[in-house]
Amino acid sequence: MSYFETVPNRKNTRSVKWDTLEEVFQSGDVLPMWVADMDFKAPEAVNNALIERAKHGVYGYTIINPEVKGSIVNWLHRRFNWKVEEEWLSFSPGVVTSLHIAVQAFTEPEDKVLIQTPVYPPFYNVIEAHNRQIVKSPLILKDDHYSIDFTDFENKLKQGVKAFILCSPHNPVGRVWTKEELQKMAELCVENDVILISDEIHADLVLGDYKHTPIATLSEDIAMQTVTCMAPSKTFNLAGLQASYIVTKHPEKRLKIDQLLKKQGLGSLNTMGSTALHAAYEHGEEWLKELLKLLNSHQEYVVEMFKTHTPELKVIPAQGTYLLWIDCSRLGMTDEELHQFMVSEARVGLNAGSSYGEEGKQFMRMNIATSRQTLEKGVKQIVKAVKHLNIQ
Numbered sequence: 001m002s003y004f005e006t007v008p009n010r011k012n013t014r015s016v017k018w019d020t021l022e023e024v025f026q027s028g029d030v031l032p033m034w035v036a037d038m039d040f041k042a043p044e045a046v047n048n049a050l051i052e053r054a055k056h057g058v059y060g061y062t063i064i065n066p067e068v069k070g071s072i073v074n075w076l077h078r079r080f081n082w083k084v085e086e087e088w089l090s091f092s093p094g095v096v097t098s099l100h101i102a103v104q105a106f107t108e109p110e111d112k113v114l115i116q117t118p119v120y121p122p123f124y125n126v127i128e129a130h131n132r133q134i135v136k137s138p139l140i141l142k143d144d145h146y147s148i149d150f151t152d153f154e155n156k157l158k159q160g161v162k163a164f165i166l167c168s169p170h171n172p173v174g175r176v177w178t179k180e181e182l183q184k185m186a187e188l189c190v191e192n193d194v195i196l197i198s199d200e201i202h203a204d205l206v207l208g209d210y211k212h213t214p215i216a217t218l219s220e221d222i223a224m225q226t227v228t229c230m231a232p233s234k235t236f237n238l239a240g241l242q243a244s245y246i247v248t249k250h251p252e253k254r255l256k257i258d259q260l261l262k263k264q265g266l267g268s269l270n271t272m273g274s275t276a277l278h279a280a281y282e283h284g285e286e287w288l289k290e291l292l293k294l295l296n297s298h299q300e301y302v303v304e305m306f307k308t309h310t311p312e313l314k315v316i317p318a319q320g321t322y323l324l325w326i327d328c329s330r331l332g333m334t335d336e337e338l339h340q341f342m343v344s345e346a347r348v349g350l351n352a353g354s355s356y357g358e359e360g361k362q363f364m365r366m367n368i369a370t371s372r373q374t375l376e377k378g379v380k381q382i383v384k385a386v387k388h389l390n391i392q
């Protein structure tokens with residue numbers, strides 16, 4: 001039986017996605033297809049490891065031992081042929097925390113930090129929270145495909161940018177950057193002495209035949225310029241357990257990261273988080289393989305349904321992540337109207353594209369990591385509501 005056939009009811013489990021609908025959408029009657037977590041149970045090996053740990057019943061301070069570090073090193077080697085050494089690893093409760101740390105470690109107040117918009121909203125927050133300046137290099141959308149405007153990217157880097165936060169694979173546009181694209185971005189960072197902060201939390205969630213390349217694997221110079229933030233949380237649905245890590249080859253850069261983590265009282269992992277990370281990386285591969293198959297088929301379903309019934313909605317094909325970026329511009333609505341339409345008429349809770357930057361206006365982001373039943377229900381509700389509009 002597939003790991004994903006039965007999906008537990010998540011209501012009243014203190015789930016952000018399912019239990020905050022009134023606050024977020026001003027309606028309890030929407031199907032939640034927003035926040036980036038999945039409705040699936042974690043792999044059985046993860047749940048068993050947590051149960052075993054809980055049976056012990058003592059939750060004192062916990063070390064991150066060589067077994068846990070080794071499982072990360074092996075994972076990165078097996079999945080990406082990336083040879084990381086245990087001592088390059090630092091630990092933090094989440095990737096957003098890691099981004100805050102990296103921005104503080106490598107830039108000063110008023111410094112410029114580049115991002116490629118539209119992008120995951122905390123990328124803006126981690127720059128502004130520390131009084132750094134956001135420099136945007138918007139992605140280009142042409143024929144349903146996002147690409148990098150390298151002329152703009154280079155010009156912006158040369159305007160005194162200190163750090164670049166890369167989202168790879170990219171949330172929300174779903175791009176898995178090619179080796180060539182990564183190489184070009186990274187070389188420009190090296191040439192212009194811009195620190196490359198690479199958020200690779202979606203690295204394992206790659207669809208079809210696409211391949212994720214950790215940017216730090218591209219050359220020695222690039223590895224020394226890069227701080228990579230990763231986690232098993234998106235891959236295995238462990239976000240609530242708060243366990244992530246940072247890979248930094250450059251010893252002084254790593255020292256800076258570690259000092260800052262320490263200064264904020266961070267740098268370790270909680271007992272259950274490290275237990276889950278270890279079990280997932282040791283035993284989760286088969287589960288992940290099945291998950292990716294399911295996500296591929298879910299995307300195909302949504303694309304086909306909209307193409308057949310509501311061509312006004314266009315899915316930008318996702319190469320990675322479980323988040324679909326949907327162009328709704330042909331509905332001819334303002335942002336507010338689009339949001340209202342999805343909540344009141346379609347009764348689905350999606351993320352508004354505008355929250356990813358102004359380039360995201362007229363888009364909605366849909367999370368497809370749910371049961372087939374929920375997915376079909378949500379998509380059918382959208383199709384019905386759009387048909388009802390009677391757009392000529």
Ligand SMILES: Cc1ncc(COP(=O)(O)O)c(C=O)c1O
Pocket residue numbers: 036093094095096097120167171199201202231233239244
């Ligand atoms: C690109 C990206 N980075 C970071 C995060 C969140 O990471 P964490 O929960 O580890 O802070 C997300 C969650 O959606 C994400 O999409």
